[in-house]
Amino acid sequence: MVGECARVSKERATMNQTTTVHVLRHGEVDNPTGVLYGRIPDFHLTALGRRMAARAAEYFAERPLALLVSSPMERAQETIAPIASLHPELKVHLDDDVTEAANAFEGQSFGPGHHPLRDPHNWKLLVNPVRPSWGEPYVDIAERMTRAILHAAEEVGPAGEALIVSHQLPIWIARCAAEGRRLPHDPRSRQCTLASVTSFGVLDGRIVRVDYAEPAIDLVPRKARKANISAGTGGQADRS
Numbered sequence: 001m002v003g004e005c006a007r008v009s010k011e012r013a014t015m016n017q018t019t020t021v022h023v024l025r026h027g028e029v030d031n032p033t034g035v036l037y038g039r040i041p042d043f044h045l046t047a048l049g050r051r052m053a054a055r056a057a058e059y060f061a062e063r064p065l066a067l068l069v070s071s072p073m074e075r076a077q078e079t080i081a082p083i084a085s086l087h088p089e090l091k092v093h094l095d096d097d098v099t100e101a102a103n104a105f106e107g108q109s110f111g112p113g114h115h116p117l118r119d120p121h122n123w124k125l126l127v128n129p130v131r132p133s134w135g136e137p138y139v140d141i142a143e144r145m146t147r148a149i150l151h152a153a154e155e156v157g158p159a160g161e162a163l164i165v166s167h168q169l170p171i172w173i174a175r176c177a178a179e180g181r182r183l184p185h186d187p188r189s190r191q192c193t194l195a196s197v198t199s200f201g202v203l204d205g206r207i208v209r210v211d212y213a214e215p216a217i218d219l220v221p222r223k224a225r226k227a228n229i230s231a232g233t234g235g236q237a238d239r240s
Helices: 002-017 047-060 074-085 120-126 138-156 168-179
Strands: 019-025 065-070 092-094 161-166 197-203 206-213
Touching: 019 138, 019 168, 047 074, 065 074, 065 138, 074 092, 074 161, 138 161, 138 168, 138 197, 138 206, 168 197, 168 206
Parallel strands: 019 161, 065 092, 065 161
Antiparallel strands: 019 197, 197 206
């Protein structure tokens, strides 16, 4: 009994010292043709995407955030804006380490009637799905995202909380790295919907816990919940 009490006490003490770095995916993007926008500028949130951002702000309203970080992409900055407005004492720091992954298919449409993967000119990009050959190496994404998460944890200190706004692939790769999963994966398997929150618990410079929440899931169109490219229409999207 004494041993069990000591174990519980130690676990509680550990939890009390764990820093939490929340990583939020941006909201729905105005992209009716389904372009793989990647790092292309001028892709903004739809009206529905702004509602998702507002929902995220509600979710974090009572959290003791001590640091705000965003990808430099407009959609990420627009997502963090309503959260920042609730924390006027905090400046939003832009960090290239949490930006979208580089991709050779950037600018090509994956919308209805468009099939870039069937184009023979693109086949050379598909030769190595493990690295992958079409974009930024998964190991590089994992390294920069983990660096950003650990830096944020160091900035806010033990038991503190930080928020980063990033993108689906970088967030998923960070989670895979933290959980010891293989980095190559089927994109359809990613658990990272629009405006979802993947939270990393950091203790003694290591990620020791990963949690996941979907505070805006009721706003995410069903057909977009497993999509890897946000293809909003600029207005209220059909949720069927």
